[in-house]
Amino acid sequence: MNTFPYHDLLIFAKTAFQAIGCNDTDAQTAANVLLAADLSGVDSHGLARLSGYVRLFKKNRINTTPHIRIIHESPSTATVDADGALGLVSAPKAMEIAIHKANTAGTGWVAVKHSNHFGIAGYHAAMALPHDMIGIAMTNASPLVAPTFSLSRMLGTNPMAFAIPAASEPPFIADFATTTAANGKLEILQRKNQLAPSGWIQDAQGANSNNPNELASGGALLPLGSDREHGSHKGYCLGAVVDIFSAVLSGANYGPWVPPFVAFLDPPNNPVGEGIGHFFGAMRVDAFRPKEEFLQHMDNWIQTFRNASPIHPNQPVQIPGDAERFAKNERLEHGIPLVPKVVDDLKQLSEELGLNFPG
Amino acid sequence: MNTFPYHDLLIFAKTAFQAIGCNDTDAQTAANVLLAADLSGVDSHGLARLSGYVRLFKKNRINTTPHIRIIHESPSTATVDADGALGLVSAPKAMEIAIHKANTAGTGWVAVKHSNHFGIAGYHAAMALPHDMIGIAMTNASPLVAPTFSLSRMLGTNPMAFAIPAASEPPFIADFATTTAANGKLEILQRKNQLAPSGWIQDAQGANSNNPNELASGGALLPLGSDREHGSHKGYCLGAVVDIFSAVLSGANYGPWVPPFVAFLDPPNNPVGEGIGHFFGAMRVDAFRPKEEFLQHMDNWIQTFRNASPIHPNQPVQIPGDAERFAKNERLEHGIPLVPKVVDDLKQLSEELGLNFPG
Numbered sequence: 001m002n003t004f005p006y007h008d009l010l011i012f013a014k015t016a017f018q019a020i021g022c023n024d025t026d027a028q029t030a031a032n033v034l035l036a037a038d039l040s041g042v043d044s045h046g047l048a049r050l051s052g053y054v055r056l057f058k059k060n061r062i063n064t065t066p067h068i069r070i071i072h073e074s075p076s077t078a079t080v081d082a083d084g085a086l087g088l089v090s091a092p093k094a095m096e097i098a099i100h101k102a103n104t105a106g107t108g109w110v111a112v113k114h115s116n117h118f119g120i121a122g123y124h125a126a127m128a129l130p131h132d133m134i135g136i137a138m139t140n141a142s143p144l145v146a147p148t149f150s151l152s153r154m155l156g157t158n159p160m161a162f163a164i165p166a167a168s169e170p171p172f173i174a175d176f177a178t179t180t181a182a183n184g185k186l187e188i189l190q191r192k193n194q195l196a197p198s199g200w201i202q203d204a205q206g207a208n209s210n211n212p213n214e215l216a217s218g219g220a221l222l223p224l225g226s227d228r229e230h231g232s233h234k235g236y237c238l239g240a241v242v243d244i245f246s247a248v249l250s251g252a253n254y255g256p257w258v259p260p261f262v263a264f265l266d267p268p269n270n271p272v273g274e275g276i277g278h279f280f281g282a283m284r285v286d287a288f289r290p291k292e293e294f295l296q297h298m299d300n301w302i303q304t305f306r307n308a309s310p311i312h313p314n315q316p317v318q319i320p321g322d323a324e325r326f327a328k329n330e331r332l333e334h335g336i337p338l339v340p341k342v343v344d345d346l347k348q349l350s351e352e353l354g355l356n357f358p359g
Numbered sequence: 360m361n362t363f364p365y366h367d368l369l370i371f372a373k374t375a376f377q378a379i380g381c382n383d384t385d386a387q388t389a390a391n392v393l394l395a396a397d398l399s400g401v402d403s404h405g406l407a408r409l410s411g412y413v414r415l416f417k418k419n420r421i422n423t424t425p426h427i428r429i430i431h432e433s434p435s436t437a438t439v440d441a442d443g444a445l446g447l448v449s450a451p452k453a454m455e456i457a458i459h460k461a462n463t464a465g466t467g468w469v470a471v472k473h474s475n476h477f478g479i480a481g482y483h484a485a486m487a488l489p490h491d492m493i494g495i496a497m498t499n500a501s502p503l504v505a506p507t508f509s510l511s512r513m514l515g516t517n518p519m520a521f522a523i524p525a526a527s528e529p530p531f532i533a534d535f536a537t538t539t540a541a542n543g544k545l546e547i548l549q550r551k552n553q554l555a556p557s558g559w560i561q562d563a564q565g566a567n568s569n570n571p572n573e574l575a576s577g578g579a580l581l582p583l584g585s586d587r588e589h590g591s592h593k594g595y596c597l598g599a600v601v602d603i604f605s606a607v608l609s610g611a612n613y614g615p616w617v618p619p620f621v622a623f624l625d626p627p628n629n630p631v632g633e634g635i636g637h638f639f640g641a642m643r644v645d646a647f648r649p650k651e652e653f654l655q656h657m658d659n660w661i662q663t664f665r666n667a668s669p670i671h672p673n674q675p676v677q678i679p680g681d682a683e684r685f686a687k688n689e690r691l692e693h694g695i696p697l698v699p700k701v702v703d704d705l706k707q708l709s710e711e712l713g714l715n716f717p718g
Contacts (some may be wrong), residue, residue, distance in 0.1 A: 112412060147672050176592070237679050243660075248660055249644070272656065273656075288438045289610055293610070305599070311510050319510050320595075
């Protein structure tokens, strides 16, 4: 596996987005968001997806010159029509609106319709941190998940992210799919020809399966909790809330109508809304209590949980965001590793777009 | 098991709250919230807890004549000092403030400190529904849950609830602990002398346990997801977010400092805040899109999910809130069943307080 300097890959991604029509600012934003995934170790959501975005553009399913605008608002809320934009571009714009609303109203909440895949949710939530705000980001996605007792795939992996600032400690950043395992974890097992643990997947008849390729044969991912006895109805609730906040509030497609990310699958021909939906929140901590008090207590919260007695001395209790921060420090210094399949894919994309892939 | 008419039990609970000093209005509110749990089939959070509240009052840990007040606010937020109130009283007051804020700001968000156990979260979230708002309620609780990799109990079962209105369909009401199993489920197994499923509990060494009494020997409940491979770090994130929103935003105790509900255990003697904390939200749906559009699409969402192909024809896919609504209809008609242990406990309480237990 080769590694590549972060800045080389960032420039490459930016030029790719420019090549499909993004202006300089949007291309830079999209590249920043995309590479944030590679930097954080969430390899499934970074450069591995770049050619997927380009294929959607070529099918006229992404608009790289969108007129992103507020279509409905109140002092603390806005609904944004992303006009078919890359989610990598519309999501940071929507989060900026949420932050702007929070500046005056204390909190800001933005629902987005007619968008596309927005990369990693944690990037958007973390935009609130420099403003001493708590950030929240969520998105719906194409249906791969069967609710409890369901044979049908009705929900996406529908991630939610929460970013919470601290004083001297690194921030708390939780970013997770509302399923037992994210689809990216299945892709890793597929590449390695390994079986999946029980409790991640059901087959086309609704029985437990260990085949990481089961989704290609009508299977489904399971909500967080795996089965009813272990709380899968709670994971189903979480995925449903993300779907409703992202799409029923905004006017996007929801549930089984969410268009697929892959260009070779057509969107449903009876849409109930426009594109996919996101939901963002920003809460000023000093809208609740003096800022310094909040930040000091967050330091104490983080230190207390980090120092909880571990079961195994060599496996300490983690604070959400630790793993991604370690990966980022490591990859900024030593480069971003890309598997050969992704490198080949990016080289082919470079040829198509008339670019040079670095290295 | 005997059953009792709802209204008899409601009046009994109200007189009990009056007997410990609540005024007429607060006693009625507390009784309404408490009995809502029994009506919904969440027996662990209803009358079974009444004597627990009274014991906390007798230890001067509940203030039945509180001065509940806003101590910090912005257009869309408020922080409430519950002054040691019953959570059954402070939570509906805080939710009313959230709804009031949402009327003008589009959304309202209220953090509460110095409170006590607030009954079922879903009751408070559902207060938003008649206002065509989405309601959110969460609370922290005394530490029974070990984060992923932790030997120590650091978090409560920290429930979250979401109530979402629809047009002609009953509302979507999700209310769940952020653990694999709620503590009430262990209590049921204890009474029946049955083993718990694997994945619910760890023992004092951090190993999986099937003993429903394990918490008495230093064991812990597990976050939703059960173990790292099945996403327990996500349940840990959810429980942590509930803890931080409820207590670090409000100035209540968090993590291992949350005071226990049971009167025979003293609160930690080095508190980091006051009492336990809650967090509430109300979002006007017409702050995002025209109300009728939202409600019609929620009907479609609910009908679509309810009609998803089931794995077993006799076990249809449920909408969050279905089970509680069925229980409520059944129990309003046929009475509320109480196990003999709870009846004995309530009879003893009646004698102590000089009341008559019905039946």
